[in-house]
Amino acid sequence: MTLLDILELPVEEAAPRLLGATIASDVGGRTSLRITEVEAYAGELDEASHAHRGPTPRTLAMFGPPGTLYVYRSYGIHWCANVVVAPVGRARAVLLRAGVPIEGEPRMRDRRGPDRPIAAGPGMLCQALGITGALDGSSVLDGPVRVEPPASPVPYVATPRIGISKAVDTPWRFVVTD
DNA sequence: CCAACGATCGACT
DNA sequence: GTCGATCGTTGGG
Numbered sequence: 611m612t613l614l615d616i617l618e619l620p621v622e623e624a625a626p627r628l629l630g631a632t633i634a635s636d637v638g639g640r641t642s643l644r645i646t647e648v649e650a651y652a653g654e655l656d657e658a659s660h661a662h663r664g665p666t667p668r669t670l671a672m673f674g675p676p677g678t679l680y681v682y683r684s685y686g687i688h689w690c691a692n693v694v695v696a697p698v699g700r701a702r703a704v705l706l707r708a709g710v711p712i713e714g715e716p717r718m719r720d721r722r723g724p725d726r727p728i729a730a731g732p733g734m735l736c737q738a739l740g741i742t743g744a745l746d747g748s749s750v751l752d753g754p755v756r757v758e759p760p761a762s763p764v765p766y767v768a769t770p771r772i773g774i775s776k777a778v779d780t781p782w783r784f785v786v787t788d
Numbered sequence: 789c790c791a792a793c794g795a796t797c798g799a800c801t
Numbered sequence: 802g803t804c805g806a807t808c809g810t811t812g813g814g
Contacts, residue, residue: 649795658795660810668810685796686808692795705795726798733796773795789814801803 637740643709653701688733
C-alpha cells in the first residue's frame with residue numbers, strides 16, 4: 611500500500627497503517643525514526659480535534675490536502691506534528707506521538723539532551739527530528755520531512771487518546787506491540 | 789482587550 | 802505519582 615493509498619482511508623484506519631512507517635527529516639542533517647505510536651483526530655466530527663469548530667489561522671494546515679503537516683505549539687513549549695489524511699476541507703489528521711531511532715541517533719540525542727528519552731512523546735519526537743512551526747503546511751510527500759509507509763502492516767493495540775478532555779473513551783490511540 | 793487553557797515534559801517526592 | 806513551567810490561540814465581553 612502506498613502512502614497516498616493510506617492517506618485516503620478513514621482516519622481511524624489510516625492512523626494504525628502509519629505505525630512502522632519511517633519519518634525522515636532533513637532539518638539540520640538527516641535524522642529518522644520508526645513510528646511506534648499515533649492518534650487519530652477526525653476534524654469537525656471530533657470534539658477532541660483542534661479543528662472541530664472549523665478552520666482558524668492555527669489549524670488551517672489541517673484543512674489542506676493529504677500529506678500536509680499540521681504542526682502546533684503545545685503548552686507554550688513543545689511542538690507537535692500531525693499528518694493530514696482525507697480530502698481537502700475535512701481536517702482529519704494523525705498525531706505522531708512516538709518513535710524509535712533509525713538514522714542520526716547522535717544528532718537526536720544531542721537535540722534532546724543527555725539521558726533523556728529520544729522520542730517517547732509527541733513533543734520529544736518533534737524536537738528529535740528538528741520539527742518546528744516553520745514546517746506547518748509542508749508536505750510529507752516531498753517536503754523536508756517525509757514519511758515512508760511500512761512494507762506490511764504492523765501489529766498494534768488501540769486505546770483511548772492521551773491528554774484530552776472530550777471524547778475520552780474513543781479508542782483512537784494506536785501503539786505498536788512489542 | 790483579556791483571561792483561560794491546553795493533543796506535554798521533566799523535576800522532584 | 803504529583804506538580805509547576807510557560808505562551809500562543811481562542812473566544813467571550
